[in-house]
Amino acid sequence: MYRYDQIDRDIVADRCAEFRAQVARRLSGELSEDQFKPLRLMNGLYLQLHAYMLRIAIPYGSLNSAKLHRLAHVARTWDRGYGHFTTRTNLQLHWIRLKDAPDILDSLAEVGLHAIQTSGNTIRNITSDPYAGAVADEVDDPRVWTEALRQWSTVHPEFSYLPRKFKIAVTASARDRTAVRVYDIGLKLRRNRDGALGFGVLVGGGLGRTPILGQTIREHLPAQHLLSYVAAILRVYNRHGRRDNIHKARIKVLVQSLGAEEFGRQVEAEWRAMDHAAVDLPDDELARIRGAFGAPAFEARPARSAAFEAAKAADPAFARFARRNVVAHKQAGYALVNIALKTPGEVPGDCSADQMDAIAELAARFSFDEVRLTYAQNLVLPHVALDDVPAVHARLAEIGLATPNLDLASDIIACPGLDYCALANARAIPIAQQIAARFADPELAEDVGELKIKISGCINACGHHHVGHIGILGVDKRGEEFYQLTLGGEADGDAAGDRSRLGDLLGPALPYARVAEAVEAVVGAYRRARAPGERFVDTYARVGLQPFKEAVYADAHPA
Amino acid sequence: MPTLIRLEGGRAVIAARDPFAEAPLDGPLPDGPAVLMPLARFQQQGPALLDEGLRIGVLLQPEEAVEDLAYDLPRLSMVALNLPKFRDGRAYSTAALLRQRYAFKGEVRAVGEVLREQAHLLARVGVDAFVFADGTTPEQLEAKLSLYRHVYQAASDARPPAWAERRS
Numbered sequence: 001m002y003r004y005d006q007i008d009r010d011i012v013a014d015r016c017a018e019f020r021a022q023v024a025r026r027l028s029g030e031l032s033e034d035q036f037k038p039l040r041l042m043n044g045l046y047l048q049l050h051a052y053m054l055r056i057a058i059p060y061g062s063l064n065s066a067k068l069h070r071l072a073h074v075a076r077t078w079d080r081g082y083g084h085f086t087t088r089t090n091l092q093l094h095w096i097r098l099k100d101a102p103d104i105l106d107s108l109a110e111v112g113l114h115a116i117q118t119s120g121n122t123i124r125n126i127t128s129d130p131y132a133g134a135v136a137d138e139v140d141d142p143r144v145w146t147e148a149l150r151q152w153s154t155v156h157p158e159f160s161y162l163p164r165k166f167k168i169a170v171t172a173s174a175r176d177r178t179a180v181r182v183y184d185i186g187l188k189l190r191r192n193r194d195g196a197l198g199f200g201v202l203v204g205g206g207l208g209r210t211p212i213l214g215q216t217i218r219e220h221l222p223a224q225h226l227l228s229y230v231a232a233i234l235r236v237y238n239r240h241g242r243r244d245n246i247h248k249a250r251i252k253v254l255v256q257s258l259g260a261e262e263f264g265r266q267v268e269a270e271w272r273a274m275d276h277a278a279v280d281l282p283d284d285e286l287a288r289i290r291g292a293f294g295a296p297a298f299e300a301r302p303a304r305s306a307a308f309e310a311a312k313a314a315d316p317a318f319a320r321f322a323r324r325n326v327v328a329h330k331q332a333g334y335a336l337v338n339i340a341l342k343t344p345g346e347v348p349g350d351c352s353a354d355q356m357d358a359i360a361e362l363a364a365r366f367s368f369d370e371v372r373l374t375y376a377q378n379l380v381l382p383h384v385a386l387d388d389v390p391a392v393h394a395r396l397a398e399i400g401l402a403t404p405n406l407d408l409a410s411d412i413i414a415c416p417g418l419d420y421c422a423l424a425n426a427r428a429i430p431i432a433q434q435i436a437a438r439f440a441d442p443e444l445a446e447d448v449g450e451l452k453i454k455i456s457g458c459i460n461a462c463g464h465h466h467v468g469h470i471g472i473l474g475v476d477k478r479g480e481e482f483y484q485l486t487l488g489g490e491a492d493g494d495a496a497g498d499r500s501r502l503g504d505l506l507g508p509a510l511p512y513a514r515v516a517e518a519v520e521a522v523v524g525a526y527r528r529a530r531a532p533g534e535r536f537v538d539t540y541a542r543v544g545l546q547p548f549k550e551a552v553y554a555d556a557h558p559a
Numbered sequence: 560m561p562t563l564i565r566l567e568g569g570r571a572v573i574a575a576r577d578p579f580a581e582a583p584l585d586g587p588l589p590d591g592p593a594v595l596m597p598l599a600r601f602q603q604q605g606p607a608l609l610d611e612g613l614r615i616g617v618l619l620q621p622e623e624a625v626e627d628l629a630y631d632l633p634r635l636s637m638v639a640l641n642l643p644k645f646r647d648g649r650a651y652s653t654a655a656l657l658r659q660r661y662a663f664k665g666e667v668r669a670v671g672e673v674l675r676e677q678a679h680l681l682a683r684v685g686v687d688a689f690v691f692a693d694g695t696t697p698e699q700l701e702a703k704l705s706l707y708r709h710v711y712q713a714a715s716d717a718r719p720p721a722w723a724e725r726r727s
């Protein structure tokens with residue numbers, strides 16, 4: 001794991017000092033709210049319905065126990081004892097007072113955490129594969145490049161006042177776990193026929209009110225030119241992106257209006273005119289960063305663990321957990337253990353300070369001091385010896401986080417919605433809770449199989465509903481909460497290639513009270529129509545909307 | 560008279576007087592040895608006036624392309640970048656291009672809604688003269704510019720990025 005050196009620490013400390021002074025200028029009235037707002041946003045502070053929300057960056061979703069303990073401490077000391085993990089691998093605290101923010105940031109900085117550029121029209125926290133460094137199918141460690149981007153984009157003098165927010169994701173395996181096509185820039189590490197490392201560069205993806213998947217503008221950018229090429233994209237966008245209408249200001253609108261080909265041509269022209277050596281990292285710095293991501297000191301272990309097998313045989317709950325939440329590791333005798341923050345009845349992505357402390361202890365003891373965040377608002381212990389998985393499971397069960405529902409119907413992504421968010425049309429959290437309750441029976445959930453339900457409380461799509469197998473969007477109808485369902489969205493790929501697509505609208509929006517039963521009806525239709533072994537999305541692709549429409553609207557609209 | 564602060568040898572200094580008199584889009588030119596004019600006027604009259612020995616600065620609006628000036632830059636004394644709103648980040652790219660691509664050696668002046676909290680970023684992309692809208696003093700500007708002890712990226716200034724510092 002990358003550890004901050006003195007330079008990294010100084011930059012975060014100086015940023016904290018800068019923001020403390022800015023808060024003081026705001027509190028004294030020297031700065032107007034209009035002048036202060038972009039400054040607080042680029043330091044992670046939002047004004048929400050009830051209080052300030054602080055969004056803390058977890059670069060490429062990677063934490064160690066010291067950081068996680070500190071997050072727990074901050075949640076306990078300055079918030080209400082819990083935090084909310086987001087789809088962009090940030091942690092949000094929803095009950096913050098402005099005057100406390102500088103102290104919180106100082107406390108975070110002590111362990112190398114910060115909230116720099118987690119909001120505002122800036123280059124945001126960069127996401128990457130939560131399984132990085134632990135799975136066999138990656139062509140290179142994406143964290144090396146993500147860390148290079150993190151440094152380059154931090155307090156970037158030219159790109160701190162962009163037309164709109166800007167999100168970058170890096171993935172290095174064919175099985176994409178970052179939803180790379182819904183980012184402003186998606187970077188896919190790959191090797192070309194000669195074995196040279198490079199990036200497939202996608203631009204203009206995004207959800208929100210005009211959902212669109214990113215398009216490739218460069219098939220194979222030599223890896224060492226990553227920063228200069230990204231700088232060229234940002235410069236074209238910074239100069240030509242629309243600033244007259246907030247809803248048309250994302251890069252996807254520029255890419256659409258120019259066409260991906262013309263946009264790519266402008267980027268290439270800009271890039272060719274740039275002094276690459278000034279921007280791109282030299283080999284020695286890349287090697288320094290790469291050194292920080294070396295493999296942990298794995299022990300030689302047999303591929304099969306007697307203790308793991310015995311626990312499976314003895315305990316059906318553990319066997320189910322092992323089936324659902326434990327993933328094969330590239331190192332023999334180890335596994336990745338997914339911790340779903342999706343206990344039915346709880347808020348998706350929420351984690352109490354006590355749970356954070358307990359997970360931090362598990363990471364220190366059993367996972368080489370590493371924890372990862374996933375885009376599905378879950379956590380991962382990336383390097384657990386199979387022999388230790390039963391002990392990890394037992395502890396997770398004690399803290400209420402052993403639900404064996406990874407990628408199942410109750411593993412729901414939901415944005416904060418109307419419970420917290422000032423922009424929301426409708427609640428998302430209780431909808432998630434109601435649906436999860438209907439699939440709380442693990443037998444049923446496993447029988448239904450992989451089903452990714454994603455809920456957003458408004459068109460801004462923080463819950464990524466467009467790429468949900470079942471997407472749910474809160475809309476406002478004459479002051480009442482209604483919900484649109486979409487089916488068949490996907491943000492993943494597999495070894496066979498990219499499968500991402502946007503979901504299709506099922507039909508008229510449904511009132512709050514009917515959403516959970518509608519989802520149940522959709523699942524019922526799937527179970528009737530599916531071929532053996534077919535996932536929900538595959539059945540949907542084969543049979544289309546009609547059977548699902550009938551199942552949901554039959555009673556409401558008698559012929 | 561709004562105060563003009565220039566960066567000179569690492570110090571922020573109030574200019575005793577601004578030699579540039581501002582010319583409107585058309586009409587008679589103001590008197591004096593130096594004139595600041597909009598791009599459109601420069602494109603009509605600038606080259607001839609330069610030939611006559613007048614010192615010229617050109618005022619660029621955020622949507623105006625610095626490329627349109629590329630040819631004339633070596634003969635210009637100053638380029639002023641207007642920030643109609645402090646949140647409009649286009650001037651930052653214009654300044655970066657002026658310094659990094661065109662190696663412009665004259666003054667790059669920020670005008671409009673120029674505020675102290677953005678000054679360090681403007682300085683890094685190549686602005687070396689500020690007309691502040693919030694009354695920032697030279698001392699406050701210097702404090703802002705020295706706030707970050709390190710930077711992560713190369714820009715238009717001479718500051719070494721973190722990776723270069725780590726080598727030494």
Ligand code: SF4
Binds near residue numbers: 416423425458
């Ligand atoms: S999708 Fe809308 S309601 Fe949900 S968090 Fe985003 S802005 Fe708020």
